[in-house]
Amino acid sequence: MCLAVPGRVLEIEERDATRMAKVDFGGVVKDVCLEYVPDMKVGDYAIVHVGFALQRLDEESAKQTLELFENLGVLEEEFGDAWGKAARDAGAERPAGTGLPPLEGAEKEARS
């Protein structure tokens, strides 16, 4: 949780008087708040921690870090299925109400 993951800004908008962006982390796209690095532009890379850009980063080191984090399993941990992981680690059933949203399952089926 403590590591910040680099991502690329795809688009920027004002929401509730706050500068927000869609940011791509090697395929996973998340909403990110830009208030701490207000001069970010579309196409820039930033170090993002729990949905907040903290610092701009050059493209090459961003890509290298993303690759390393992928190998370390950090991306899975940041963006993956936390309840599923906790259930596996505990050797227990997934608690009720923590299933993946049905839409995603349906989408997957439609694709395959």
Next chain:
Amino acid sequence: MKYLDEFSDPVLAKRLFDDIRAVTTRPWSIMEVCGGQTHSIIRHGIDQLLPEEIELIHGPGCPVCVTPLEIIDKALEIASRPDVIFCSFGDMLRVPGSGRDLFKVKSEGADVRVVYSPLDALKIAQENPDRQVVFFGIGFETTAPPNAMTVYQAKKLGIANFSLLVSHVKVPPAIDAIMNSPDCRVQAFLAAGHVCTVMGMGEYPELAERHRVPIVVTGFEPLDILEGIRRAVRQLEAGQHTVENAYPRAVQAEGSPAARAMLSDVFEVTDRAWRGIGMIPQSGWRLSPKYREYDAEYRFSVTGIQTEESTVCRSGEVLQGLIKPHECAAFGKECTPRNPLGATMVSSEGACAAYYLYRRLETPDKEASSVG
């Protein structure tokens, strides 16, 4: 050299190892403060590739591990209330409180939700005006600014059903506490890079000077860590104790002024207990009086908590670098990721989990031959 081909640039890695070897003339102990660095070190076998004079001591830099038991118990109690939606980062789900964890509470029917960002919790509050939404605000200086901004937003947007259960901690006072311990063996620090991305390096020169200890701001990638070690060893060999930045692509001397301004508006510095370590003066944040109405501890007066810590677990010593995880008698026996006795075995950044995951089960001198 075993493992070397796992580095993103094996040639550069070899050069760094060779350089460290060439300058090392005596034994040195260097603490990497951050749990993310610990995992990178163990996974890539950096500790085993270094000259044997150099010992890496794993530090307390895992926020999940150091969150006090009392706060976990408060979280469990608040999460169990029927009117509450309790939001947390995923890595808190299995941190043991006194006898249960968030995973168990959820299985018993509580509304616990995993979010990616504190802003997601705020959104849940907007969508559920008839429920109380509580976000578990743990973490170091890297996580505190996002949580501070979320509280600021809640106030600005007038979202009254949102609150934060705060247990933020700060790294420099922990470094100070480690150096003040009579058992301390640390001779240099690799400071946590992303903490400095926010806070800058301003707090370190005084610490380096007072304890005569080199502090090198270091990133998480194996090559970054090697560069940090190389600079620390060079200083140690030369008898220096300055602050160096070995992570300039992410860290500027002044850090992030906007984030720091938000921190000092929303939070105030306070004494904080660290799980396994105890009270460290001025080592944490709580909401400042202006934002007290967003403090979950005030909103849900959770009192009369009786904590019950495992009597076996030695994670406090692990977190201070006094023992290595496999020196704990329970390691890999009663205590495994499936059945963790301490947070250091649960958290993906915990030292016990790193040792378990990468099979460092033997005593240090046997390690090199048995790990394949």
